[in-house]
Each structure stands twice: as structure tokens, then as C-alpha cells.
Amino acid sequence: MTSPIIVAVDYPQLEPAQDLLEQLDPALCRVKIGKEMFTRFGPSAAEMCMKKGFEVFLDLKFHDIPNTVAGACRSAAELGVWMMNVHASGGRRMMEAARESLDKANSDTLLIAVTILTSxxxxxxxxxxxxxxxxxNVSRLAAxxxxxxxxxxxxxxxxxxxLxxxxxxxxxxVTPGVRPAGSDTGDQRRVMTPADAMQAGSSYLVVGRPITGAEEPNEALTSILASIED
Structure with missing residues (x-):
């Protein structure tokens, strides 16, 4: 099966991110670049991941006036990212402008919206x-x-x-707030195990510390995948 796992690669330095990518198999996961890494290193953070064979979810949660968000989405698509997101609370005109910007660019980048933060x-x-x-609220914003x-x-x-x-x-x-049984929930509030999340209908699971904090990240990744398949 195509892997549903998106590993959150959010570090204040490039070196640990590079080390993590060296230990992960791009055939078994995609990766997420968030605000911390992108603010420090800009597009080079996403490009680093793509050069190593990973598809990138650019998690910047754009939320601004329609024209500004449309321009940001167009720029992100030009980077070649697999997926990006905006805030649904930015409203219909903002989301429609973002989608239109991708359609005009003939981009196949996926565009999703944040409903209610899982924290x-x-x-x-x-x-x-x-x-x-x-x-x-999630149901209303998803509609x-x-x-x-x-x-x-x-x-x-x-x-x-x-949903x-x-x-x-x-x-x-796309569901963050996923933790293997027995893992620390951190700052997440509404959590579920990977297998239960997939059973409930999730398409993709964003997993951070249970993989990035493991001594053997790829083993942790394959263990999660095995739990889903079981």
C-alpha cells in the first residue's frame, strides 16, 4: 500500500533534519516542513527533503487576505511541494482564491484546509x-x-x-494528534493510535516525536506501518 505516514521534520537546525532524512526511507513516508524550519531556512528546507526523494507537505497554514494567500500558494506550488495548507477560518473567498491560483498554474499540488487545531x-x-x-466546529469548517x-x-x-x-x-x-499506544501525547489534546485513526477514516497521519525522537527512526516508522496493516 502507499504509506499514509507523514513525518514531521521540524528542527531549529539543518543537521538533525539531515540526519533524520538519512535514516528514513522515502518509499515508506512523506515529510512535513513546518513554520520553524521554513522561517529559519526558507525554501531550501523543502528542497533538501525533495532532493533526498521525499514528497513534502508544506505546513505553513496560510491565513490572510485572499490575494496574499493566493500568491503564497502559487509560490509554494512552484517549489514543487506535494501538499500545502491554509486555514479554513480564512473564509470562502480566501480558499477559493488559493485554489484558483493553483488551477491557473496547472499545479497538481494538493491544497487542504486546517479546521480546529488539535492542540x-x-x-x-x-x-x-x-x-x-x-x-x-470541525464539521462546519470542513463543509x-x-x-x-x-x-x-x-x-x-x-x-x-x-467527516x-x-x-x-x-x-x-490529514490527521495530526496520532500517537502509538503508550506514547506521550505532548501538547496534543485530541489523540488516537495510528491503527484506530486509519480505521476511523484518516487518509494521512502526521507523526512527529514517536518517530523523530526514536533511537531508530526507521524502525519506529516500520513499526507504526505494521500496526496499521495488522
């Missing part, structure tokens, strides 16, 4: 002004993203089953 608890969601449960032309959304694995039922099998569900 947010029920109380924190209410504190920032969202009524209802996390699941209700908006789909109707705005997004290929899928970022959501917690806890919402995957509901799969509501949006069909072709809508991508």
Missing part, C-alpha cells in the same frame, strides 16, 4: 469565541472547505469518522 481543548475553543463542540474547492482538511483523528461520512471517500483527511 485546542473544548474550553479553549469556547474561549476564542467558537460555540459548540470541537466536532461541530466550507470542501465547497470552496479544497482537496481535504486537517483534523484530529477523533473527527475523522464523522468521512459527511464528505465521502475522495475528501482527504
Amino acid at each position: 485546542l481543548s473544548q474550553e479553549e475553543i469556547h474561549e476564542i469565541g467558537y460555540s459548540g463542540t470541537p466536532e461541530e 466550507l472547505a470542501k465547497s470552496s474547492g479544497m482537496h481535504g482538511v486537517v483534523c484530529s483523528p477523533k473527527e475523522a469518522e464523522r 468521512r461520512a459527511e464528505n465521502g471517500n475522495d475528501f482527504l483527511l
Whole structure:
């Protein structure tokens, strides 16, 4: 099967990122470049991963006026990244402008939208002004993203089953907040094991510390893949 694992490669220096990439098999995973590495090293961080054979999810969560986000998405697509994301809370016009920029460039880069960050608890969601449960807000934002032309959304694995039922099998569900049984949950709040997340309907699983913090990252990766296949 095509691997559903996306390894979060987010480091403040290039050397540990390079070391990690040397230990991972690009046939078994894709990689994610986030704000920390991209802010320090710019496009070279993504290019480094692609030169080693990895497809790159550029996780910058664009959220701005429509024209600005459209330009950012066009620039990211020109890098050759496999996937990028925007915030669904930026609204319909912003997401439509982003998708249109990729279509005009004839880019096959996947564009997904962030719903509710997996680090947010029920109380924190209410504190920032969202009524209802996390699941209700995720469902609402996912529907908006789909109707705005997004290929899928970022959501917690806890919402995957509901979103799969509501949006069909072709809508991508990219889920952080995935931890093997017994792992530290870190700053994630709505978590699930990799096997359970896939069973619930996730398309891709973003995994960080359980792989990047392991003594043998590729062994940790293959162990997770084996748990999914079982």
C-alpha cells in the first residue's frame, strides 16, 4: 500500500533534519516542513527533503487576505511541494482564491484546509469565541472547505469518522494528534493510535516525536506501518 505516514521534520537546525532524512526511507513516508524550519531556512528546507526523494507537505497554514494567500500558494506550488495548507477560518473567498491560483498554474499540488487545531481543548475553543463542540466546529469548517474547492482538511483523528461520512471517500483527511499506544501525547489534546485513526477514516497521519525522537527512526516508522496493516 502507499504509506499514509507523514513525518514531521521540524528542527531549529539543518543537521538533525539531515540526519533524520538519512535514516528514513522515502518509499515508506512523506515529510512535513513546518513554520520553524521554513522561517529559519526558507525554501531550501523543502528542497533538501525533495532532493533526498521525499514528497513534502508544506505546513505553513496560510491565513490572510485572499490575494496574499493566493500568491503564497502559487509560490509554494512552484517549489514543487506535494501538499500545502491554509486555514479554513480564512473564509470562502480566501480558499477559493488559493485554489484558483493553483488551477491557473496547472499545479497538481494538493491544497487542504486546517479546521480546529488539535492542540485546542473544548474550553479553549469556547474561549476564542467558537460555540459548540470541537466536532461541530470541525464539521462546519470542513463543509466550507470542501465547497470552496479544497482537496481535504486537517483534523484530529477523533473527527475523522464523522467527516468521512459527511464528505465521502475522495475528501482527504490529514490527521495530526496520532500517537502509538503508550506514547506521550505532548501538547496534543485530541489523540488516537495510528491503527484506530486509519480505521476511523484518516487518509494521512502526521507523526512527529514517536518517530523523530526514536533511537531508530526507521524502525519506529516500520513499526507504526505494521500496526496499521495488522
